[in-house]
Amino acid sequence: MAEYDSEITMVKESADIHLRSVDLNLLTVFDAVMQMQNITRAANSLGMSQPAVSNAVARLKVMFNDELFVRRGRGIQPTMRARQLFGPVRQALQLVRNELLGAKFEPISSERAFSLSLCSPLDLRLGGTIINHVKQVAPQLGLKIKSYINNDIEHQLRYQNVEFVIGYSCFESMEFRSEALFDDELVLVVAQQHPRITNQITLEQTLMEQHAVVSLESFGSFSKFYYIDDAMQRTVTQQCTDLYSVLTIVSLTEMVAIAPAWLVRQQAEALKIKAVPLCQCENKATCYLSWHESSEWDKGHQWMKTILTEAGHSE
Incomplete structure (x- = not known):
């Protein structure tokens, strides 16, 4: 038994040493590149130079022993391994951000921009209610609503091009979450x-x-x-x-x-x-509100989800 405990301790110490050797700042670069799928735009969003981001991506490839990103036209495309990592990495970063000083989300003063896709004709039923309520409780907050949803919506939701979808369907993949709002x-x-x-x-x-x-x-x-x-x-x-x-x-x-x-x-x-x-x-x-699991720990996301749920349940 003592020998077994000694082996467990050695494994834990080895894992700790490996983690200490990792530059966790690289994960913020990974998150930005995954969202932008373009090195230049990711560098701009991070306030870094393009060579610095490219260097960070090269180090990430070594860290995860995978190419992570391959060139596609003027941008880049994530590999399967990168797609698998995105959700857990984003959740971990959000958990840390939530505990930082000043991380509290204040709707009355926030200038954050949210994006929402509303399937037609639900835009006619819910659009005005959502816009008016958000303006009342968060006057400086930005809200972009799209009525048309194309078949690329999973990609948009996964990489935060769209943060919420309200429509007559549920996503089949386990990485998405849905809540029934009402029946038409x-x-x-x-x-x-x-x-x-x-x-x-x-x-x-x-x-x-x-x-x-x-x-x-x-x-x-x-x-x-x-x-x-x-x-x-x-x-x-x-x-x-x-x-x-x-x-x-x-x-x-x-x-x-x-x-x-x-x-x-x-x-x-x-x-x-x-x-x-x-x-x-x-x-x-049935009308559903859907989002990606990687956003669930974000305080602003949680607030907006409450707003959208209340708007749906009031109908």
Whole structure:
């Protein structure tokens, strides 16, 4: 037993000696290069010269026994090993930053800028509420909201180009976190003067109608919520780039579409459309707030998450 304890002690001492030989300042360089994926921009963000950052990257390659970054066009691309390291390194740095003097996040005086992606049409439902609340409690804070989300959203969220996503999808990878905010009720939307549809319709009748849909199939978008399987031989006559265009087409024709009930109520008078309950099919779409695990210990991130969660739960 004593021999075993002696071996454990030797292993721990060896690990301590190895860690003391590491320049932990290199980790801040690694974090910046991973975010920027460009040596020059990383150097500017760190207040360092480009040669100094390049030298630090060379030392990082030796430290982790991996190339870490390979050239791609005018920038660089992280290797698989670098991607694996990014989350743990970022979390460790944030834990240290949180304990430093003056690290407390003060919304009333902060000039920090946050970026948020809001899937359409959730931008219409939540955008104004979020902007007004942030302005009230953090007047100097910057907030950038994008309504369009492309299929590169995982990359953007992982490297902090976007800090939060609100949409109708959850990320499958374990490195992302999601919280359900609310369920949207889905309805069939038709023109108020539709010649065949009044206040109710069967699934069979719905399938016989011509449908207008959102053609954009990006992450979290409404386009996935048709709730009528294509195997049921639904006829799609019009494909639009956004849901508001779909509602406009429906208002001018005999076509039908599926949309959130709140959006139909909001546009009913202006577009002369109405909602009809969906029969024999799913009529709920859950809205999620998502973020990357590497940001969870950041105090500013925690504050903004609370703001966004409150905005979603108030709906």
